[in-house]
Amino acid sequence: MKTTAAFKQMKEKKEPIVMLTAYDAPSAAAAEGGGADVILVGDSLGMVVLGYESTVPVTMDDMVHHTKAVRRGAKDTFVITDMPFMTYHGDISETISHARRLMQEASAHAVKLEGGGEVIDHIARLVSGGVPVAAHLGLTPQSVGVLGGYKVQGKDKAEREALLTDAARAEKAGASMLVVELIPESLGKELANMLTIPVIGIGAGRYTDGQVLVYHDILRYGAANVPKFVQVYADLNETIQTAVCSFTDDVKTGSFPAAEHVFQPLEPKDNEDGKHS
């Protein structure tokens, strides 16, 4: 299993780091089997598998539950779990107990926190307690209400500078990795050049140290529309819809179940002989 030290070495050697989200055992097994370097149990699970409109309703219990399933499905891959909405903004002791649950109860290897500012102190305290932390800047979906939508961040000079400052502070606080979402490519490049920790981008251009996408997006599984930054590699929605329609048709027309799907009782003579057929 690659760890935080390996990710840093990969950055130094300019070997791209592949991160993919997973939310359950089969998606985790697929990520591991497909060669992902690191799995993210993203709070995007709220939108992708729980049917919420945003990541805001996702709870600690949700993240613990899904992280356990992911760890069962991928036993040899570094797993980072998102800390959900407002679980790292109160007293430091609350942040610590939430991270402790993800590490001890769910066996996450690291946690991810959105935002700069006040969150930096929480990052420092987690790291000093032994928790590897990934920071997350740019579009921070838990703040969708404040940001007013899922919009590209860091477009003007002031935003760009604020983001660079937050990134430097996150590294200084001990973050092992930075995820940046929906920012101009030039800013992704500047961040990767400025920091010694790996910068993993999603909609952040070609020059970050690694890339992360949502499992269901690359498979077109679930949501019909995916953001512009996604590359779709399969169309599961189409495959699934066709399969479900075929099952429906087969039952309605009586062609399922067929002879090969049914069980028969033992023949009477076999019973008398005490033999099994």
Ligand SMILES: Nc1nc(=O)c2c([nH]1)NC[C@@H]1CN(c3ccc(C(=O)N[C@@H](CCC(=O)O)C(=O)O)cc3)CN21
């Ligand atoms: N399935 C899924 N994939 C994701 O990547 C994802 C989630 N869910 N949920 C949490 C956040 C929300 N994300 C999003 C959602 C929408 C856009 C989007 O529509 N972006 C526009 C650009 C808007 C602009 O130009 O400012 C786009 O066309 O990509 C981007 C990121 C990324 N995350």
Ligand SMILES: CC(C)C(=O)C(=O)O
């Ligand atoms: C999109 C990634 C970075 C994420 O935070 C998530 O999946 O929740």
Ligand SMILES: [Mg+2]
């Ligand atoms: Mg997230």
